[in-house]
Amino acid sequence: MSSTVVVTGFGATTPLGGDAATTWDRLVTGTPGVHALTYDWVAELPTRIAAEAAVDPATIIERVDARKMDRSTQLGLVAALAAWRHAGLGLGEDNPVDPRRLAVSIGTGIGGLHTLLGQWDIQKEKGHRRVSPFTIPKLMANAPAATVGLRLGARAGIHTPVSACASGNEALAQGLDLIRLGRADVVVAGGAEGVIHPLPLAAFGQMQALSRRNDEPERASRPWDVDRDGFVLGEGAAVLVLESLEHARARGARIWATLAGAGTTSDAYDMVAPDPSGQGQAEAVRLAVADAELAPGDIRHVNAHATSTPAGDGTEAHSVRAALGDATDEVVFTGTKSQTGHLLGAAGAMESMFTVLALRNRVVPPTINLEHPEEGLDIDIATTARPLPGGDIAAINNSFGFGGHNVAIAFTTDNITED
Amino acid sequence: MATTDEILSAMGEIVNEVAGIPVEDVTLDKSFTDDLDIDSLSMVEIIYAAEEKFGVSIPDEESKNLKTVGDAVAYIERASN
Numbered sequence A: 001m002s003s004t005v006v007v008t009g010f011g012a013t014t015p016l017g018g019d020a021a022t023t024w025d026r027l028v029t030g031t032p033g034v035h036a037l038t039y040d041w042v043a044e045l046p047t048r049i050a051a052e053a054a055v056d057p058a059t060i061i062e063r064v065d066a067r068k069m070d071r072s073t074q075l076g077l078v079a080a081l082a083a084w085r086h087a088g089l090g091l092g093e094d095n096p097v098d099p100r101r102l103a104v105s106i107g108t109g110i111g112g113l114h115t116l117l118g119q120w121d122i123q124k125e126k127g128h129r130r131v132s133p134f135t136i137p138k139l140m141a142n143a144p145a146a147t148v149g150l151r152l153g154a155r156a157g158i159h160t161p162v163s164a165c166a167s168g169n170e171a172l173a174q175g176l177d178l179i180r181l182g183r184a185d186v187v188v189a190g191g192a193e194g195v196i197h198p199l200p201l202a203a204f205g206q207m208q209a210l211s212r213r214n215d216e217p218e219r220a221s222r223p224w225d226v227d228r229d230g231f232v233l234g235e236g237a238a239v240l241v242l243e244s245l246e247h248a249r250a251r252g253a254r255i256w257a258t259l260a261g262a263g264t265t266s267d268a269y270d271m272v273a274p275d276p277s278g279q280g281q282a283e284a285v286r287l288a289v290a291d292a293e294l295a296p297g298d299i300r301h302v303n304a305h306a307t308s309t310p311a312g313d314g315t316e317a318h319s320v321r322a323a324l325g326d327a328t329d330e331v332v333f334t335g336t337k338s339q340t341g342h343l344l345g346a347a348g349a350m351e352s353m354f355t356v357l358a359l360r361n362r363v364v365p366p367t368i369n370l371e372h373p374e375e376g377l378d379i380d381i382a383t384t385a386r387p388l389p390g391g392d393i394a395a396i397n398n399s400f401g402f403g404g405h406n407v408a409i410a411f412t413t414d415n416i417t418e419d
Numbered sequence B: 001m002a003t004t005d006e007i008l009s010a011m012g013e014i015v016n017e018v019a020g021i022p023v024e025d026v027t028l029d030k031s032f033t034d035d036l037d038i039d040s041l042s043m044v045e046i047i048y049a050a051e052e053k054f055g056v057s058i059p060d061e062e063s064k065n066l067k068t069v070g071d072a073v074a075y076i077e078r079a080s081n
Helices: A020-028 A040-044 A071-086 A113-126 A135-139 A143-152 A167-180 A198-206 A245-250 A279-291 A312-330 A344-361 B004-019 B040-054 B069-080
Strands: A005-013 A102-107 A186-193 A236-244 A257-266 A299-303 A332-334 A394-401 A405-412
Touching: A005 A020, A005 A071, A005 A167, A005 A245, A005 A344, A020 A344, A040 A198, A071 A102, A071 A113, A071 A143, A071 A186, A071 A236, A102 A143, A102 A167, A102 A344, A113 A135, A113 A198, A135 A143, A143 A186, A167 A186, A167 A236, A167 A257, A167 A344, A167 A394, A167 A405, A186 A344, A236 A245, A236 A344, A257 A279, A257 A344, A279 A312, A279 A394, A279 A405, A299 A312, A299 A344, A312 A394, A344 A394, A344 A405, B004 B040, B004 B069, B040 B069
Parallel strands: A102 A186, A299 A332, A299 A394
Antiparallel strands: A005 A236, A005 A257, A186 A236, A257 A405, A394 A405
16 A cells, blocks of 8 residues: 555635635735735724735635535635645546545634624524524534535545644644545645634734734734734635545546655643744654655755744744754745735645645745844745755645644655646 | 515525525425425524514424425414414
């Protein structure tokens, strides 16, 4: 049995665009996805900016279906169906995948928050008889994964990793495991998040985690910059189609990258603060490199977690160097949250997709707004689109989450279908 | 006071809103589940939308007996008179 897992398709809906191609084009050219919010409720909040999805998913999904889904599920379904099509796969009778060999792993950080709070508002205002009977199936955290599984007819299990901002990467790591363990041939894996709502803006604000650069939204998300003052809340979804190399080859699928390894650790330090020693992050990177049977020198690109919070960005730079040693000198880093904002549970999946595209197109998308890098980072950060070398190379996508979750995913150029 | 036709017309709009079924297909003889293929949770939404629209109360033990659109229209007509 082959333990090689490849990426045969991807789809996304993000603050930069309603699909993966538009998102990538805007990412490479350095387009900010952060804007001022214009809702009535925003006025009293200290943070009045966010990175909303560029295309409202409710305008794409059939109306009657959309009203049974929370926004997070709508986003996840749009991304998953796009990924499925991108992998050359059809629905219904045109679906060539044995449903008993098809699994889903789509994570989320928070879940159906719009539904939960919206229905509570209705109950308070109009009473329990006006609460939607769809409330629970809409708000539950597994709703995006379950909705995708139902649509694709998956019968090999549906999973929902929930590890805050590491959820998307954890979903990919789980997909890798499911295929390696022989439990599925194809796993639709990713993350979805849609929680731009006054409560999270207030709550993250109370943690002093959000940027308050309301007068300059496009410049608010600035990983590694000395003037960064917090992350920018984003929303969206990204989904990758993971497939065993054998299964992909048998159906003649186009291969975009190899998902070569994953490393998962936990800090055992604090609920929300990253361990300043970075040892858990470094160990996740080391484990991913080892799991992928790579050497540190193979890693030429890291899509960093880099959220633009004062505490996190510098630690990550040091932890990657701790893991890769002097080979870090040859690594081109980027912090794409500078453009997309922070998609929480969808971030890992979206940034893994960016990592796949960086390897495939041999270009690292830029970190925007990095005007004055923090002292002592000792890493090479792309501030304009930067070429990657030819030959066999590898890249890492890092995601870390509240709770002390660290998940690093390693992709390689192995098996890529050339044009 | 609403007539049978007015109630039927409003029910058509509610069923269309909740389940996407064309208004013209919502006729008195149609069964919600067998003919219009409405699932049980959507049926709950239709009942409470009707309660709000017509200012009537349709208790759960009554709504179970509303098999057809005609049953619902007749119930609403009685309850609102």
